[in-house]
Amino acid sequence: MSKPDIRLQDSLVAGLINGVINGLIAHWHFKGVDSVPLSVNAIAHEQTSVWGEAVSLTFGLGIILSLITAKLFINHLHKARPALQSSFNPSFLRTMLPIAITQCAALFGWFVALAVIWTKYMGEMAVPSFWAAILVGGFAFVITLFIEYRTKQNLIFKKVSLLD
16 A cells, blocks of 8 residues: 655645734734844843744644644544554554654754844844734744644654654
8 A cells, every 4th residue: 555645735724824823913912013023132031023933833833733733634544544544543642742742843943043043144133013923924834834744744654854
């Protein structure tokens, strides 16, 4: 029996939905603020930044979305290919949770590295709150695409490398 084809475009709708929802949440959060910094040149600070919101999204959205994706994908596979039901039944603690944590940690690392590089070379910049909300929505879109694709891929192919 052939393995299911996992395509990035299958995650576009979920990515758009999450991007819009998180963009609207950010818009509400930044309401009444003229400008929002993209990054702040400090580890600990009181001010909210766009990169700070993106990094925090990697954890909250990353773990929850990975677990939901894993459960829905397994249910979909069982309905589409009933023969897999007995042979393909990954456990929550031994398979799904480690995948979610691994994907979340990888994404967190990439976003922190990108935020540090951005701050080093671009410095502190501020954007209008409307554009800050759009950027947060864009980050949520990218996070959703990455998490959904990698979770499905890890369930089927059991990849070890974070760069594959």
